[in-house]
Amino acid sequence: MTDITAGRLQRASRIIVHPLTVRITHWLNALAIFIMIMSGWRIYNSDPIFPFYFPVWLTLGGSYDGSVDIHNEDGLAGALQWHFAGMWLLTINGIVYIAYGILSGHFRRALFPVGPAAFLRDTIAALQFRLPHHYGAYNAVQKTLYLGVVVLGVIMVLSGLAIWKPGQFQELTCLFGGFDVGRVIHFLGMTGILLFLIVHIALVIIVPKTLPTMITGRAPAEEFHGKD
Amino acid sequence: MSPTSSADKSKELLRTSGTARQIERRLFLRQGLSLGALTLLTGCDVTDTSAVQGVLNGISHWNDRAQAALFNPRRLMPTYPESQAVKDFRYNAYYSQSQIPKIDAEAFKLNLSGLIENRRPWTLPELYSLPQESQVTRHVCVEGWSMIGKWTGVPFRTFLRRIGADLTAKYVGFECADGYYSSIDMVSALHPQTLLTLKISDEILAPKYGYPLKLRIPTKLGFKNPKWITAMFVTNRFSGGFWEDRGYNWFGGV
Numbered sequence: 517m518t519d520i521t522a523g524r525l526q527r528a529s530r531i532i533v534h535p536l537t538v539r540i541t542h543w544l545n546a547l548a549i550f551i552m553i554m555s556g557w558r559i560y561n562s563d564p565i566f567p568f569y570f571p572v573w574l575t576l577g578g579s580y581d582g583s584v585d586i587h588n589e590d591g592l593a594g595a596l597q598w599h600f601a602g603m604w605l606l607t608i609n610g611i612v613y614i615a616y617g618i619l620s621g622h623f624r625r626a627l628f629p630v631g632p633a634a635f636l637r638d639t640i641a642a643l644q645f646r647l648p649h650h651y652g653a654y655n656a657v658q659k660t661l662y663l664g665v666v667v668l669g670v671i672m673v674l675s676g677l678a679i680w681k682p683g684q685f686q687e688l689t690c691l692f693g694g695f696d697v698g699r700v701i702h703f704l705g706m707t708g709i710l711l712f713l714i715v716h717i718a719l720v721i722i723v724p725k726t727l728p729t730m731i732t733g734r735a736p737a738e739e740f741h742g743k744d
Numbered sequence: 745m746s747p748t749s750s751a752d753k754s755k756e757l758l759r760t761s762g763t764a765r766q767i768e769r770r771l772f773l774r775q776g777l778s779l780g781a782l783t784l785l786t787g788c789d790v791t792d793t794s795a796v797q798g799v800l801n802g803i804s805h806w807n808d809r810a811q812a813a814l815f816n817p818r819r820l821m822p823t824y825p826e827s828q829a830v831k832d833f834r835y836n837a838y839y840s841q842s843q844i845p846k847i848d849a850e851a852f853k854l855n856l857s858g859l860i861e862n863r864r865p866w867t868l869p870e871l872y873s874l875p876q877e878s879q880v881t882r883h884v885c886v887e888g889w890s891m892i893g894k895w896t897g898v899p900f901r902t903f904l905r906r907i908g909a910d911l912t913a914k915y916v917g918f919e920c921a922d923g924y925y926s927s928i929d930m931v932s933a934l935h936p937q938t939l940l941t942l943k944i945s946d947e948i949l950a951p952k953y954g955y956p957l958k959l960r961i962p963t964k965l966g967f968k969n970p971k972w973i974t975a976m977f978v979t980n981r982f983s984g985g986f987w988e989d990r991g992y993n994w995f996g997g998v
Contacts, residue, residue: 563888593991601803682884683821683963683998684814695890
């Protein structure tokens with residue numbers, strides 16, 4: 517899988533903005549996140565760590581009433597099956613994405629450099645609706661959010677392993693402050709990803725032309741601002 | 745998780761025809777395509793289509809194998825100082841405390857069957873006379889809660905050797921006075937911290953904790969720690985478990 521270097525490959529004045537690997541892993545990751553968060557909410561409901569529950573209709577794991585009627589069980593079995601199936605998709609897809617991002621130079625080109633000053637400048641501009649969207653070049657807010665959510669993803673997989681296997685991976689569990697603290701970190705990581713998703717999807721709604729680009733990978737050449 | 749769906753029945757019928765496989769695939773695709781719609785409409789009914797449930801069960805079996813491969817038979821689970829052990833341990837079963845099985849100590853017998861040389865049943869005084877060990881470990885429930893407790897009992901591998909169990913067999917199964925049942929892999933059964941438990945917090949197991957006999961296996965989730973055990977067997981045939989047959993992962997390792 518080689519990085520189709522942004523800008524070099526032109527087809528009828530349209531330019532590849534998102535390499536194929538990035539697009540495939542993006543959508544597989546979207547599916548994995550959807551499975552993990554919704555099944556995770558039902559698992560959370562079986563023993564809440566905060567004084568609230570998630571509405572059952574927002575959760576994934578099979579018919580709730582059916583489970584209660586047939587098994588006298590709150591639909592936890594189905595949610596666990598989804599969660600421990602989704603973990604493979606999330607982890608393997610995440611490893612492919614990160615390996616590709618590092619080895620192809622995609623991370624270096626697309627996400628760096630980024631610093632607090634640029635982040636602050638672009639955040640203020642964004643809040644004043646003065647931050648234009650450019651294909652092929654992320655602004656500092658985008659860079660920070662994308663880097664942040666990758667880090668959160670890694671934390672989610674590791675804290676998930678820590679609370680799934682507090683015996684076999686007890687050193688990792690210790691690293692996350694023990695089983696109970698690990699559960700809280702796993703929950704807060706989910707919250708962080710959820711906040712990212714809200715901003716991410718809100719921005720797609722505000723700038724809808726970015727959605728087809730994430731599918732086809734292409735954008736008009738005249739709007740391209742990439743480095744290459 | 746309906747036991748039989750209309751899709752199951754139609755599949756059964758299709759198997760008899762020559763083009764069965766082709767149509768089955770189409771059926772699978774159609775179910776696959778309707779997934780997205782189902783998700784949006786109901787939010788949670790996806791699991792109930794038989795094709796999806798089949799895939800999820802398949803991955804759960806794969807996870808059994810992944811956990812068995814991951815399991816280190818010599819790795820001890822963390823132990824804690826006795827001061828951290830909870831005295832008033834949580835009662836946990838799928839029914840209320842009023843329905844706890846009442847065991848007559850005099851009449852109690854632990855029945856043995858399967859690949860065991862000496863299948864003579866064991867009485868309580870005989871069990872109490874065996875060498876015992878104590879442990880302070882964390883009981884991790886599949887629901888997410890956990891609790892540290894102190895348990896005392898006969899190391900299970902000592903007991904398995906004593907009764908002449910075939911240690912090369914794949915599984916050890918348990919039957920309980922409340923109708924509960926479960927089974928574990930032999931490698932985990934032989935783990936040094938697996939205890940045929942007689943006491944909790946230095947006292948004979950109270951009825952609500954599984955009197956007179958419970959399996960304490962800290963390398964596995966709580967539902968793999970059967971209480972009120974009345975019979976056990978050694979076998980090469982997979983026999984599942986009460987919650988496992990309702991969708992919980994069978995290996996259930998921590």
